[in-house]
Amino acid sequence: MEDQKYLADWMEGKITDEELKEMVGEATFLSYAQIIKTLDNWSVPERKDPNFEQLAAKMALVKKEKKTPKYTWFAIAASIVLIFSVGLYQINSVKITTEIANYKTIDLMDGSKIYLEPNSTVHYNKLTYRLYRNIEAEGTMVFKVSKGAPFKVATKNGTIAVLGTTFKVLDRLNFFKVSCFEGKVKVGMQNNAFTIKASEEVDNVSKEIKPVEYEWNEDIQSTYATYQHTPLEVVVADLEAIYAIDISFSNMPEKVYFSGRYSTVNLEEALLTVFTPFHLKAKKIQDNNYKIESLEE
Amino acid sequence: MNLCNHKTFETVYKKYSNGLYNYLYYTFGNQTDAEDVTQNVFLKLWERCKTVSLENIKSYLYTLGRNECLNIKKHEKVKIVFQKQHTSDVNIESPEFNLEKKEFEQKLEQAISNLKEGERQVFLMSRIDKKKYMEIAEELNLSVKTIEKRMHNALVYLRTNIKEFNR
Incomplete structure (x- = not known):
């Protein structure tokens, strides 16, 4: 039924x-x-203690469960891995800076070398250096790069990609110049890319490849700063960094370029070498403070 | 609206604790057990206040109640007793009539206690708590069809059992 x-x-x-x-x-x-009629007059025996207060007293002793959504554990694990990775990356991050009048030679783990001139900085990561040799740089320095993975130097004014080679980077003020002494480098600046070979250089003012007419070797590096057609203010910035001095001009000549090298160990000689060709002389005002005046004065 | 808020929780308690208590009383036929389980259910709800949504709180309470029942010792024979409210016109009836009425009430209580648990719960929620079939269905997670079937069978059972007592 x-x-x-x-x-x-x-x-x-x-x-x-x-x-x-x-x-x-x-x-x-x-x-x-x-x-049905009988039931209509019936009710459940009254509760002895229906008040909320007695329950509230016990509620105070209850520990509330935490909300644990599905992916919580996964998220926790992922966070730990992430923190660990970031930490590992941070620990391996290396920043080397030279103060005024301070030189450093950095030996990288693949045999490459960086000759850091005063008031310059390089920054790289030891962990990722094995995979891709990326270096951030600012100031003046020479790179001697061993063969291996692509080697990249990034500065605020341009980038340089190389294989095995030796080259100099000059990145001061807004001036950027790369001079190649050995091998080949690829230089990128703004929207231009240049490939320069040994004994060639390029800067971000002329944007032309020009021959390098001086030699570079480690001995010269330690006693001379060498320039070729470099804005005077950039050379002066280097000079100030090398000797830890302040240089001011009574009348700064505009758009003049310096070629040649000056001693990095003898200040008197260096000042003469740099300023004489421009009919200028350095007058010592006080310790470490020089004013550049016209020769005629 | 957050269940972990004390005031909200109090509102929920005041709104649903009597209904839950009655349901548990119909299940156990024992006031102490019903009272204990009601309290345990609300403590459990408080413990889980962060994970329970207010939307289906009603059926969640009854589910917690059912689960708590399983933890309670297998109760002895159900013996449900009700509070009777005698209307004044009953009092002017003859003593014989009152005696007969009392006898009938006892038989009815006995028959109710002997009902199948599921039928007893539903039947009393409807007849004592005056809940609509739809409401009971929602609370117990059952279909209205099931509720109707249980209501019908419960009333048939009660009538036949009281009749047998009569003989």
Whole structure:
């Protein structure tokens, strides 16, 4: 027999008393009605302690569960790995800076060398250096690069990509010059790219490849600073860094370039070498403070 | 609206604790057990306040109640007793009538106690708590069809059992 529910319908008022009477007969209807009527006056025995206060006292002792969404553990694990990686990367980050009048030679793990001149900075990461030799640089320095993975130098004025070679970077003020002594380097600056070979140089003012007419070797590096067609203010910035002096001009000549080399160990000689060709002389005002005046004065 | 807020939680308690208590009383036929389980359910709810959404809080409470019942010792024979409110016109009836009525009430209570648990819960939630079938269905996660079937069967059972007592 199919499940019947007419009594459920009757109790909910969907079937009237008369309809039910017809279905089940008067006697049965009356006993159903008596049950329902009796129940209508009944209620559940009262609760002894229904107040919220007694529950609140116990709630204070309950420790609330923390919300742990599905991916929490994964997120925690990922965070640990990330923090560890970042930490490892940070630990291996190397920054070498030379102060005024301070030279440094950096031996890199692949046999490459950096000759850092005063007031210059290089920055690289020991961990990633094995994979890609990327170096951030500022100031003046010579790179002697061993063969191996691509070697890249990035400065604010340009980038240099090399294979095995020796080259000099001059990145001061807004001036940027790369001189190649050995091998080949690729220089990028603004929207230009130049490939220069040994004994060639390029700067971001002329944007032309020019021959380098001087020799570079480690002995010369230690006693002379060498320039070729370099803005005087850039040379002066180097000079100030090398000797830890301040140089001011009574009348700064515009758009003049210096070619040649000056001693990095004898200040008197260096000042003469740099300024005489421009009919200028350096006058000592006080210790480490020089003023550049015209020769005629 | 955050369940972990004390005030919100109090509102939920005041709104649903009586209904839950009654349901548990219909299940156990024992006041102490019903009271203990009601309290445990709300403590559990408080413990999980961060994970429970307010939307389906009602059926969640009854589910917690059912789970708590499983933890409670297999209760002895259900013996449900109700509070009876005698209307004044009943009192002027003859003593014989009152005696007969009392006898009938006892038989009815006995028959209710002997109902199948599922039928008893649903039948009393409807007849005592005056809940709509739809409401009961939502609270117990059952279909309205099931509720109707249980209501029908419960009433048939009660009538036949009381009749047998009569003989």
